């Protein structure tokens with residue numbers, strides 16, 4: 267198809283309509299159908315509110331979507347995109363994205379998004395506003411649930427997985443993915459949603475842009491701006507970022523959509539005097555499609571007439587949108603067919619992901635796994651909650667699919683009962699129930715996570731603490747299951763638990779995943795994708811912070827010349843990458859192929875291998891996430907204490923060992939300097955390999 271011909275035949279009005287997105291719900295279905303008879307709208311968002319993740323939506327049927335597509339095709343021959351926030355599942359819910367990162371299993375994540383894509387197509391969705399790639403270091407921020415965590419490399423891997431999962435491996439894009447929110451949204455000050463951030467060029471390049479770069483390298487079809495401003499410029503009109511960096515440097519060739527009403531919002535923060543000016547600034551900066559606020563739709567014709575926007579700029583944006591539609595094969599086949607998918611397979615992968623994302627934080631004297639014949643007392647409403655465990659952005663998911671934590675336990679261990687903490691008047695707590703072990707399930711509502719749902723303190727609530735106290739009184743071993751959408755601070759109660767599992771908001775199959783882990787049918791293998799602080803006041807605390815001259819790096823050093831705080835330890839409660847197993851892994855020595863290598867060779871693409879043998883010396887066959895970190899010891903800029911460079915999740919049978927090899931080259935050894943240039947410098951590099959970011963097993967490599 268010659269898209270230039272298509273564009274040449276379009277009127278200016280039609281072109282502007284193509285740059286516009288409208289909302290489409292059951293209520294405005296007929297109105298929109300009528301609109302399409304004359305207008306050449308670019309896309310619809312299947313949502314009726316700006317924070318669609320936490321608002322109920324009565325969905326349209328696939329047949330209705332095909333009907334509306336037909337009107338567009340018959341009147342203009344240009345197919346519509348139907349976008350929706352499909353963040354971590356559509357019908358069967360996967361764990362929240364932060365938990366998906368905890369699985370450290372991008373392959374499984376990619377497969378799950380292939381399944382999610384099947385459910386989407388079956389419901390008339392061909393564009394998903396995911397993956398969300400905002401690196402985040404602040405658990406107060408509600409949207410942390412959607413993000414890949416605090417590490418740029420993990421972010422890169424998750425970006426690749428979700429983009430490939432949605433878009434597929436063929437040349438033809440299956441469901442268009444949308445890398446969002448470009449960029450730095452996770453820096454919202456104080457965790458207050460939509461607030462500003464300050465990001466230096468050095469930090470932007472080395473941390474925040476990287477996941478987006480990966481999405482672009484993997485062919486992401488669309489990008490969405492973030493609401494925030496960085497360094498005084500709102501991202502929605504930041505030409506440097508949207509055009510020079512995203513298109514110019516990264517080579518993005520899809521189109522950019524504004525976030526909901528973000529263009530119009532320029533009139534609120536004193537950047538544009540009116541919506542026309544806002545539209546002009548954003549189109550010029552590189553926003554191709556306007557989400558719902560009609561700033562383009564209502565104003566751009568006038569802007570062209572007044573000579574403020576050129577037809578060329580309009581045509582370029584239209585071309586980018588049509589090119590994506592062409593790559594999706596929509597001109598030939600704009601309609602949706604029934605997709606026969608296996609619900610059972612979707613449940614299975616949801617369970618696998620939930621299982622692999624659960625992190626075992628504590629297991630004194632091998633409290634876990636439990637014996638199925640024991641008497642088990644389960645406490646805490648969260649154990650019976652079908653909604654909260656699905657997490658934010660899951661309102662399309664079928665709540666009847668949720669296997670609660672209680673049901674997951676009860677279906678495996680008959681002698682399980684639920685205790686709600688209210689003791690009959692004539693009895694004491696101790697003799698109320700006769701039990702061998704207590705499982706206390708605490709968590710947070712999905713309603714205090716997600717968009718516009720931040721919290722000021724991440725400490726556990728009084729209710730949580732009361733429940734734990736109650737559980738303690740039974741004088742039996744206490745197992746904690748924490749089901750939250752973000753890291754929470756629980757240092758004050760950690761000694762109350764004999765074993766502790768962090769289960770996140772783990773999706774439809776959380777109950778089965780917990781059940782398998784508790785009774786040893788699965789071995790925990792999740793690792794923290796983000797640092798867990800001891801208390802709110804430590805935020806931000808993250809493992810890849812740059813070194814200080816005074817050496818007050820409390821994350822890594824126990825004894826400091828100047829403690830970071832008088833009122834708490836300097837170290838986190840749990841470090842990045844941490845997670846226990848039921849088995850033990852013995853890491854051998856690191857073998858280096860070559861420990862001195864010339865800078866020229868590295869620049870020319872030479873790589874070297876490091877390998878390590880890991881032995882499973884415990885009683886369970888299990889998966890381990892082998893993590894490789896690098897510390898750049900001497901550089902022209904202050905470098906992070908450590909950076910995750912590579913990881914591999916491997917299954918090691920009990921009594922067996924496995925060798926894991928990591929290949930190091932230019933990609934692992936360089937960094938972006940403050941001019942935004944990727945450089946590799948001479949000097950020593952420590953390469954650590956181990957089971958979390960505190961690994962102390964290392965070799966030194968010299969680049970001469």
Ligand code: NOJ
Pocket residue numbers: 313315316317318319351395446525526717
């Ligand atoms: C606003 C959110 O920031 C964005 O992530 C989402 O895709 C849009 N609303 C559409 O619902």
